[in-house]
Amino acid sequence: MSNPILDVRNATKRFGGLTAVNDVSFIVRRGELLGIAGPNGSGKSTLFNIVSRIPFGPTSGGIWFDGQQIDRMAPHKIAGMGLTRTFQKDVEFPDLTASETVGVAATYGKGLPRNELQGSVQQALDLVEFDPERRTMPTTELSVYQRKQLMIASALVMDPKVLMLDEPASGLTRPEISALEALLRKINATGITILLIEHVLSLLMAVSKRLIVLNQGALLSEGDPTEVMKDPAVVEAYLGT
Numbered sequence: 001m002s003n004p005i006l007d008v009r010n011a012t013k014r015f016g017g018l019t020a021v022n023d024v025s026f027i028v029r030r031g032e033l034l035g036i037a038g039p040n041g042s043g044k045s046t047l048f049n050i051v052s053r054i055p056f057g058p059t060s061g062g063i064w065f066d067g068q069q070i071d072r073m074a075p076h077k078i079a080g081m082g083l084t085r086t087f088q089k090d091v092e093f094p095d096l097t098a099s100e101t102v103g104v105a106a107t108y109g110k111g112l113p114r115n116e117l118q119g120s121v122q123q124a125l126d127l128v129e130f131d132p133e134r135r136t137m138p139t140t141e142l143s144v145y146q147r148k149q150l151m152i153a154s155a156l157v158m159d160p161k162v163l164m165l166d167e168p169a170s171g172l173t174r175p176e177i178s179a180l181e182a183l184l185r186k187i188n189a190t191g192i193t194i195l196l197i198e199h200v201l202s203l204l205m206a207v208s209k210r211l212i213v214l215n216q217g218a219l220l221s222e223g224d225p226t227e228v229m230k231d232p233a234v235v236e237a238y239l240g241t
């Protein structure tokens with residue numbers, strides 16, 4: 001496939017003697033929703049870390065985003081180019097309102113001037129359907145789902161081409177997961193490419209056009225989600241841990 005939005009080639013990340021990501025290569029097509037699965041500790045979050053360079057880049061290997069090599073670029077530059085991410089760990093929001101929190105992200109990625117900031121912030125909050133009544137509330141008073149909305153809005157405000165989501169469904173109820181599924185479809189339909197790491201397999205299988213599976217840092221299987229999940233190597237990796 002020519003001209004992928006993201007091209008990861010032979011990416012490796014070592015922590016001392018541990019190889020968390022081991023010679024992983026894959027491409028992401030423009031506009032697709034690529035699912036990423038794998039047992040705990042298989043290197044999924046580390047893969048997002050080395051692609052975004054938040055907080056660190058790869059030990060070796062090359063990463064190209066929209067035709068430009070990014071594996072040595074400053075993280076805020078990568079975000080500014082349109083590659084943004086969310087974190088698996090629940091974000092410790094500072095003592096700010098919901099709108100202010102998204103505003104901080106807007107200055108990080110885009111360096112937007114103050115007068116343009118409010119419009120972008122409200123647009124991002126609109127896209128995730130964040131309750132207008134709660135936008136001036138302190139983030140400490142928000143529910144788990146509202147915090148997820150805020151986390152996604154903080155990535156969207158940077159006007160991304162690619163959005164990388166690390167287990168956004170964790171801690172959500174069934175109805176909230178359905179709402180998240182609709183939100184992911186809506187974001188993807190605006191043309192934003194999505195990489196989704198998700199332990200809630202029903203969600204992952206429902207929205208992914210393609211799936212890659214990591215195991216012990218290596219790429220184990222890749223392709224049509226239903227086919228990949230039937231791959232004996234994948235079944236074994238899930239049962240074996």
Ligand code: ADP
Binds near residue numbers: 019040
């Ligand atoms: P996953 O997200 O698939 O559960 P991770 O990418 O978080 O897996 O972790 C992959 C492996 O790398 C694990 O063995 C984990 O303990 C290790 N690891 C992750 N981050 C670090 C770090 N900053 N320092 C040392 N080891 C790490």
Ligand code: MG
Binds near residue numbers: 044045046088
């Ligand atoms: Mg993880």
